[in-house]
Structures are given as structure tokens and as C-alpha cells.
Amino acid sequence: MSYYNLSGKNKYYTLYSLIRGDILRGKLKEGERLPSKRGLAADLGVSVVTVEQAYEQLLAEGYIRSEERSGYFVERGVQSFPPPAHGGEPEAEEVEGERFKLDFVDGRTPEELFPFSVWARLFRKVLSDGGEHLLRRVPADGEPRLKKAISDYLYRSRGIEAEPKRIVIGAGAEFLYGIIVHLLGVNPKIAVENPCYTKISSTYLLSGAKIIPLNVKGGGICPDELQNSGADAVHLSPAHQFPTGEVTPVSNRLKIINFAREGRYIIEDDYDSEFRLSGKPLQSLYSLCPDRVIYINTFSKTLAPSMRLGYMILPPALYEKFMQLFSQGANVVPLFEQLALAEMLDGGFFERHLSRLKNSYREVRQILTAAFANERGCAISDNGSGLHFVAKIEGATDDEIKETARGRGVRVKCLGDYLIAPAEGLEGCAVINYSGLTPERLKKVIY
Amino acid sequence: MSYYNLSGKNKYYTLYSLIRGDILRGKLKEGERLPSKRGLAADLGVSVVTVEQAYEQLLAEGYIRSEERSGYFVERGVQSFPPPAHGGEPEAEEVEGERFKLDFVDGRTPEELFPFSVWARLFRKVLSDGGEHLLRRVPADGEPRLKKAISDYLYRSRGIEAEPKRIVIGAGAEFLYGIIVHLLGVNPKIAVENPCYTKISSTYLLSGAKIIPLNVKGGGICPDELQNSGADAVHLSPAHQFPTGEVTPVSNRLKIINFAREGRYIIEDDYDSEFRLSGKPLQSLYSLCPDRVIYINTFSKTLAPSMRLGYMILPPALYEKFMQLFSQGANVVPLFEQLALAEMLDGGFFERHLSRLKNSYREVRQILTAAFANERGCAISDNGSGLHFVAKIEGATDDEIKETARGRGVRVKCLGDYLIAPAEGLEGCAVINYSGLTPERLKKVIY
Numbered sequence: 085m086s087y088y089n090l091s092g093k094n095k096y097y098t099l100y101s102l103i104r105g106d107i108l109r110g111k112l113k114e115g116e117r118l119p120s121k122r123g124l125a126a127d128l129g130v131s132v133v134t135v136e137q138a139y140e141q142l143l144a145e146g147y148i149r150s151e152e153r154s155g156y157f158v159e160r161g162v163q164s165f166p167p168p169a170h171g172g173e174p175e176a177e178e179v180e181g182e183r184f185k186l187d188f189v190d191g192r193t194p195e196e197l198f199p200f201s202v203w204a205r206l207f208r209k210v211l212s213d214g215g216e217h218l219l220r221r222v223p224a225d226g227e228p229r230l231k232k233a234i235s236d237y238l239y240r241s242r243g244i245e246a247e248p249k250r251i252v253i254g255a256g257a258e259f260l261y262g263i264i265v266h267l268l269g270v271n272p273k274i275a276v277e278n279p280c281y282t283k284i285s286s287t288y289l290l291s292g293a294k295i296i297p298l299n300v301k302g303g304g305i306c307p308d309e310l311q312n313s314g315a316d317a318v319h320l321s322p323a324h325q326f327p328t329g330e331v332t333p334v335s336n337r338l339k340i341i342n343f344a345r346e347g348r349y350i351i352e353d354d355y356d357s358e359f360r361l362s363g364k365p366l367q368s369l370y371s372l373c374p375d376r377v378i379y380i381n382t383f384s385k386t387l388a389p390s391m392r393l394g395y396m397i398l399p400p401a402l403y404e405k406f407m408q409l410f411s412q413g414a415n416v417v418p419l420f421e422q423l424a425l426a427e428m429l430d431g432g433f434f435e436r437h438l439s440r441l442k443n444s445y446r447e448v449r450q451i452l453t454a455a456f457a458n459e460r461g462c463a464i465s466d467n468g469s470g471l472h473f474v475a476k477i478e479g480a481t482d483d484e485i486k487e488t489a490r491g492r493g494v495r496v497k498c499l500g501d502y503l504i505a506p507a508e509g510l511e512g513c514a515v516i517n518y519s520g521l522t523p524e525r526l527k528k529v530i531y
Numbered sequence: 532m533s534y535y536n537l538s539g540k541n542k543y544y545t546l547y548s549l550i551r552g553d554i555l556r557g558k559l560k561e562g563e564r565l566p567s568k569r570g571l572a573a574d575l576g577v578s579v580v581t582v583e584q585a586y587e588q589l590l591a592e593g594y595i596r597s598e599e600r601s602g603y604f605v606e607r608g609v610q611s612f613p614p615p616a617h618g619g620e621p622e623a624e625e626v627e628g629e630r631f632k633l634d635f636v637d638g639r640t641p642e643e644l645f646p647f648s649v650w651a652r653l654f655r656k657v658l659s660d661g662g663e664h665l666l667r668r669v670p671a672d673g674e675p676r677l678k679k680a681i682s683d684y685l686y687r688s689r690g691i692e693a694e695p696k697r698i699v700i701g702a703g704a705e706f707l708y709g710i711i712v713h714l715l716g717v718n719p720k721i722a723v724e725n726p727c728y729t730k731i732s733s734t735y736l737l738s739g740a741k742i743i744p745l746n747v748k749g750g751g752i753c754p755d756e757l758q759n760s761g762a763d764a765v766h767l768s769p770a771h772q773f774p775t776g777e778v779t780p781v782s783n784r785l786k787i788i789n790f791a792r793e794g795r796y797i798i799e800d801d802y803d804s805e806f807r808l809s810g811k812p813l814q815s816l817y818s819l820c821p822d823r824v825i826y827i828n829t830f831s832k833t834l835a836p837s838m839r840l841g842y843m844i845l846p847p848a849l850y851e852k853f854m855q856l857f858s859q860g861a862n863v864v865p866l867f868e869q870l871a872l873a874e875m876l877d878g879g880f881f882e883r884h885l886s887r888l889k890n891s892y893r894e895v896r897q898i899l900t901a902a903f904a905n906e907r908g909c910a911i912s913d914n915g916s917g918l919h920f921v922a923k924i925e926g927a928t929d930d931e932i933k934e935t936a937r938g939r940g941v942r943v944k945c946l947g948d949y950l951i952a953p954a955e956g957l958e959g960c961a962v963i964n965y966s967g968l969t970p971e972r973l974k975k976v977i978y
Binding site: 195198203208211212215222266283391413414418 | 706
């Protein structure tokens with residue numbers, strides 16, 4: 085562990101993250117003894133307190149155990165332990181202060197493509213149409229006009245038939261995950277794809293759920309493993325799993341639906357289905373079984389993460405539970421925003437914006453896939469869906485990939501960075517998320 | 532119980548609420564036997580299923596217990612049981628469809644007083660100044676410009692010195708209550724004023740906290756009771772308790788601060804301190820002990836509940852914990868809104884708006900206190916603070932007050948409606964919340 089690089093402000097946290105990462109990736113094996121605090125502190129040139137804090141946190145989260153007079157050891161069966169609540173993204177801090185020419189991690193809409201003038205106009209319209217209605221507390225499940233507009237949009241664009249009533253508006257996907265935990269009961273067990281967008285598992289944990297990681301292989305998670313997992317619900321993105329890019333085949337979809345028949349639920353996170361760049365999006369699980377599937381999506385990818393706008397469709401029983409628990413509270417999304425978005429959807433502005441976005445991303449993808457295809461030893465798996473693909477670099481380790489990329493001014497993460505429990509066979513796979521790029525920006529860097 | 536009036540849609544819920552209310556108010560005593568399901572159903576002219584559902588819910592929440600073959604009984608020590616998560620406001624449903632000439636319950640800013648044109652102008656400015664920054668995920672604790680603007684405003688208006696860094700922006704007070712529970716640890720015990728704004732206790736419960744109700748008497752809660760309560764934290768509004776209107780005297784403030792010295796925290800909910808209509812606001816508890824007090828406030832009363840804008844100042848240790856738990860997530864308040872509010876505060880627009888609001892409310896209060904002073908047997912307690920006062924009607928019960936008011940087209944609640952545990956001596960006190968009124972509207976009804 086003496087090769088750890090602890091630059092940056094929060095040394096204890098970085099050290100904690102690095103050790104945890106090594107445990108999850110299997111570099112530190114079950115039962116293996118950790119260096120003494122003093123020894124490691126001397127090796128790394130940090131204070132003993134820093135090492136102590138890092139060990140304490142690993143201890144508290146159950147990654148390691150302490151044995152009196154003999155030291156610290158990697159705990160057995162760490163995959164059954166929940167990942168930490170803070171997202172498990174050790175690199176996040178290193179980004180600050182460093183300028184990248186190309187960023188394949190951060191996914192915000194390019195500024196050139198955001199419809200500022202449309203949004204300003206619609207917002208002004210909302211305020212001037214306004215009146216008393218604008219100042220009321222919004223019902224817990226959201227502004228009815230927006231619920232109706234989303235229902236209409238889902239039908240037009242995705243063939244989903246959802247009663248407006250059962251749509252619930254929330255401040256982004258993570259916010260809605262927290263609500264779902266409350267709807268599933270006390271400390272529900274939720275099966276989560278591994279690897280995954282780590283905020284999924286961390287938000288569930290923070291809200292009191294227990295996490296059961298299921299490894300993603302070709303075609304997504306294994307329905308039999310799910311069936312035997314003891315989970316009360318499963319969270320998945322069958323249309324385009326992040327970060328693996330796997331698409332769940334129809335045969336598996338039906339088996340997954342079967343899991344939910346016995347009082348259990350499926351949380352279908354359709355986070356980037358709008359961006360199927362070739363062909364039609366696959367039918368949603370929700371459409372197959374609206375009574376057992378919670379469908380969830382946001383406008384973070386299509387508009388901007390700063391807008392905090394998401395929604396879910398709840399099965400009837402869960403909608404009733406939602407209203408029992410929350411109907412006395414107000415919806416947390418500002419009403420002005422909800423009405424402006426309703427105008428945007430109803431007026432066709434959103435779909436015009438989306439088609440402009442898709443044209444841009446399609447071009448970005450062509451440039452990138454061509455560039456990667458030319459690299460020696462590089463195989464890309466791209467199924468024409470979503471805003472990222474995976475590039476496997478033969479013989480390279482994750483660390484080598486990231487180091488090389490960094491040397492070229494490129495920020496990238498690997499599949500291994502999204503693990504929430506150990507999994508094999510993922511080494512050497514870069515996740516190329518191009519949602520923050522435009523063809524113009526890309527050409528400036530590449531050519 | 533045969534006098535219950537179960538009109539309206541949701542009969543089981545109404546019945547449940549009425550029985551629960553009678554238990555909390557002591558009309559149904561500990562150990563008392565409830566009527567049989569069939570008997571009560573026949574009495575009330577509803578189906579047995581309706582009674583069954585109501586009993587089931589009371590049973591699930593621990594208000595009653597069932598004894599085999601002998602029926603249902605009021606549970607002992609119900610005050611130690613948490614109030615229900617749905618807010619304990621049985622009247623809420625009756626409002627729908629009924630038009631009131633005067634509403635002393637709902638508290639939204641009168642439309643005439645909302646600065647629509649200023650808000651529209653600032654919002655447009657934000658969008659046109661904009662650029663890439665506008666689309667980023669907002670840091671978990673909020674947009675730095677708004678944090679700075681709030682810090683400056685608090686110093687100008689309230690003499691509170693708060694480092695901008697330690698201010699956390701959230702989607703309204705209830706949202707922040709939920710976060711506080713996470714910061715206090717696993718299932719923390721929070722002492723809450725009784726009676727109180729029932730969403731306080733219901734939100735804490737929903738977030739996993741345990742509630743310890745402390746009765747409010749003259750001068751607020753009793754510091755000794757607090758000291759002996761076993762609570763990890765206490766939630767209170769020392770400047771102007773809702774609904775009693777009590778102000779915590781300085782002697783009690785110091786004792787309450789002492790409670791927090793031993794690793795415990797005070798949550799100071801300063802929800803309407805901007806509206807001290809005569810004299811200066813009292814010094815905040817936060818200013819006395821910034822290391823142990825969480826200060827929390829919103830713009831729901833000063834701007835609009837539909838805007839979902841609140842903030843809290845965290846003690847250093849809790850701020851660190853907040854960043855540990857949440858720093859990987861995004862703030863849930865839309866960035867556009869945060870920047871527009873920062874412009875409003877920095878440009879002095881907010882304080883101009885506030886002074887206009889206060890002038891209007893001052894006039895409303897004069898009209899109302901004069902009108903109530905003329906009613907026979909009516910004593911009002913008004914300490915010049917906030918947007919409500921309490922009117923005690925001699926010899927009247929809560930039900931009589933509400934029924935009489937309703938007959939005159941007036942919607943009102945009583946202190947007893949805000950109980951979260953049994954308390955004595957509160958019968959016959961109407962809570963006159965005038966935050967939704969203007970002098971013009973009031974004159975139309977009164978004269």
C-alpha cells in the first residue's frame with residue numbers, strides 16, 4: 085500500500101477510499117493483515133492520526149476487523165457488506181483544480197445545447213399567466229399539469245401508458261430513490277446491479293435500505309440469482325445498464341417480471357432511454373407489468389443536472405402508500421419550474437430540443453467510435469443506445485488506463501470504479517461517457 | 532363515538548383520525564374498551580370493513596391493542612407513542628370543495644404581495660448572465676453565491692454571524708428536517724414541542740427519528756423536563772412557538788443551551804422571526820452557542836411555500852458529517868432559483884419586499900386584534916411577534932369554536948388540533964394565523 089498517492093486536501097478520506105477500493109477489487113484478500121498504523125504512516129509520509137481515521141472508518145463500515153494485539157484484517161465476505169454512503173468514487177476529489185481537455189466522467193449537457201431562451205420565455209409566461217395558484221403549496225405528488233404533460237409525453241415518445249394520477253414528481257432521481265425506500269417498508273432489501281452508478285446504492289443505504297449486489301454479465305443480471313437473492317425489490321436499467329452498457333434481452337425480462345409477481349417490486353431506472361441513437365427504444369418493463377414496476381426517469385440528461393427534475397410512475401398500491409405517508413407534505417420541486425416544464429412538453433419545445441441534442445450526440449459518437457477503433461488492442465462494445473460505451477483495452481489495468489489518459493489530459497473511469505462489491509473480469513475496461521461533449525469541442529481536441 | 536360525522540370520501544381515514552384525536556385529547560381513556568366493529572358500524576351507518584380498517588391502522592400505530600375474544604382497548608401510555616406520519620390534521624380533507632370567506636389555517640403569501648415582476652426580472656438576468664456554470668450539478672450544500680448572500684442577510688437583519696460555508700440550502704424546512712435526522716445518527720431521539728406544527732413530528736418520524744413530546748407552557752418547554760427526557764436533540768422555536776405563540780425567556784434559553792453542552796444538539800426553527808412586527812427580534816439561540824445549535828429557516832413565509840427554499844446553519848461537526856454523507860450528491864434546489872434568490876438578497880429587493888409585507892400584516896393584525904377584543908369572553912395573547920396569535924374563548928370547546936366559525940364561513944383550528952401527545956388546559960383556544968390575509972381582503976369580510 086506504500087504506492088498510494090495521498091496528495092490533496094482530505095488525506096484520511098483518500099486513504100480510506102484507496103484501501104476500500106483495493107478490498108473490493110480483491111487486491112487485498114479476505115483475512116489479509118493490514119500494515120500497522122505507524123508503519124503505514126511512515127511509508128506514506130502522513131501522520132498516524134490520518135491512518136487511524138481511515139482504519140476507523142473502514143472498521144465502522146465493516147470492511148476490516150481489529151484483533152486485539154495483532155492488528156487489522158480484511159473482513160470475510162465483504163461483498164455482503166453495503167458500500168459506503170458517500171458514493172465510492174475515490175477519484176472525485178482529485179478532479180478539483182485539475183483541467184482536463186476531455187472529460188468522459190462528468191455528464192452535464194453542453195451549454196451550447198441548452199435551450200436558455202426557450203426556458204426564459206416559458207418561465208416568463210408562467211409568471212405572467214400566474215396568479216394565486218402560483219403561490220400555493222404544491223400537492224405532494226406534484227403539479228397536476230406537469231403530471232398530465234409527462235403522461236402525454238411518455239405515450240408519444242415511449243409508448244408508455246401511465247395514468248397522470250400515478251406519476252410523482254421529485255427533485256431528481258436520487259431524491260426519488262429515497263422515497264421508494266419508504267414505500268417498500270422498513271429496511272427493505274433492494275437488489276442492485278454491480279457495477280452501477282454508485283449513487284444508486286449509496287442513496288438507498290442512506291435511506292435505510294439493505295443492498296444486495298448482483299453481478300452484471302452479458303445480458304444484465306442473472307434472473308435466477310435475483311430469484312434466490314431474498315430481495316424485496318430490484319433496481320435495474322434494462323434498456324442500457326450503466327456503466328456496462330448491457331441491454332437485458334426479452335427472455336430475461338420475462339423472468340425478471342416473474343420475480344416481482346410475488347409481492348415484490350421492480351424499480352426500472354430508464355435514465356437515458358431518450359438517447360437510443362439508432363432504432364426504437366425497447367419496450368419498458370413497466371409496460372409489461374404496470375402493477376409491479378416502478379418506472380423512474382429524470383430530465384438531468386435531457387435538460388440539465390442543475391434543474392433537479394425527475395419523476396416516477398407508481399403501481400396503484402404504492403401510490404396509495406405514497407399518499408398515506410406524504411400527502412400532508414408539499415412537493416419539493418418549485419412550482420414555477422414544474423409549470424415551465426409542462427409548457428415545454430406540451431408546446432413541443434422539449435422534443436425539438438431533444439432531437440437537436442441527439443443529432444449532436446450521434447456525431448460525437450461517430451467520431452469517438454472511429455477514434456477508438458483505430459487504437460491497437462482496443463475493442464468497443466456499443467449497442468447504439470445511450471450516451472456512453474465501454475472500451476476494453478487489451479492487457480491494460482485500470483490504473484494504467486487512467487494514468488495514460490491523465491497524461492494526455494483526458495479524464496476517464498473504468499468499470500471497476502463503479503463496483504459496489506467484488507466482481508471479476510472487469511479489469512481494463514474504460515467507460516466512455518460522452519454526454520458532456522459536442523462535435524466541435526471534440527474536434528478541437530482530437531484533430 | 533356514535534356522534535362521529537363520517538361524511539366525505541375517505542371514511543375509514545376520517546374515523547381513524549377521529550378516534551385517534553379522542554385518544555390524544557383524553558376523551559377516550561387508557562384501558563377503555565372500544566365498541567365492537569359491528570356495533571360501531573351500525574351506529575355510524577358505515578360498513579364493517581370501514582371500521583375494521585380504522586381499527587387496524589390504530590392497532591398498527593399502537594394507539595389501541597386487541598385482546599382475543601374481548602375486543603379492542605385504548606393502549607396505556609399513548610403519549611410515548613409517536614404521532615402518525617400523515618400529519619395528524621384530521622380536518623385537512625374537509626377543506627376540499629368548501630369555500631371559506633376567511634381562512635386562518637392556510638398560510639400562503641397573498642398574491643397581491645408577491646414580487647412577481649422582480650422575480651421574473653432576476654430570473655431572466657440569471658439566465659442571460661448564465662453560461663456553462665448554470666448547468667452543473669449544484670454542490671450538495673448549495674450554490675456558494677446564495678450561501679454567501681444568506682450569510683450577509685442574516686448578519687444585516689438578525690445579527691447572526693454565520694460562515695457562508697456552514698450554510699446548507701434545502702428544498703424547504705421539512706426537507707431539511709429529514710437531513711438533520713441523518714446527521715444526528717441512527718434513530719435519534721428528538722424532543723419536540725407539544726403542541727406543534729404537526730409536520731415537524733411527522734417528518735422526523737418518517738425519517739427514522741423517535742419523538743419525545745414536551746408540553747409547552749408559559750415560556751415554552753420546561754428546561755428540566757428537557758434535561759431529563761433522554762433526548763439527543765430538541766427542536767424548538769424560541770422566538771415564537773407555533774401554535775401557542777410562547778416566547779422563551781432568557782433564563783430558560785440559557786438552561787436549554789446547557790442541555791446541548793453534553794454532546795446534544797438544539798434545532799432552532801426560526802420560521803417567522805422576520806415578522807416581529809414591533810421591536811427587534813430576540814437574539815437567536817444560535818448566536819449564543821453556534822457549536823451546538825442548528826439554525827433553520829425558510830423563505831416559505833416571506834416569499835411563497837411553492838418555492839421550496841430553506842436553509843440551515845450547521846455546527847462545524849455536523850457540517851463535516853453532512854459533507855461525508857451527502858457531498859457526492861447534488862443539491863435538490865434548482866440552481867436557477869438559487870441564483871435568482873441570491874440576486875434578490877444582494878440587490879436589496881428582498882428587504883424591500885419584506886417591509887411591504889410587514890406593513891400589510893401590521894394592519895391586518897390591528898384590525899383582527901381589535902375585532903377579537905370586542906368579542907365577549909375572548910382573551911387574546913399577542914406578543915407582537917410572527918403571523919398568528921391565540922384567542923381563548925371562555926367556556927367554549929374546540930368543536931364549538933370550529934363549528935361556529937364554519938357557520939360564519941371561517942376556517943380555523945384550535946391549539947388541540949396541533950397536539951402530538953395528550954396535554955391539558957388547551958381547550959377553547961383558537962389559533963388565528965393571518966399570514967394569508969391582506970387588509971383589503973379582511974375589510975371586505977368584516978365590514
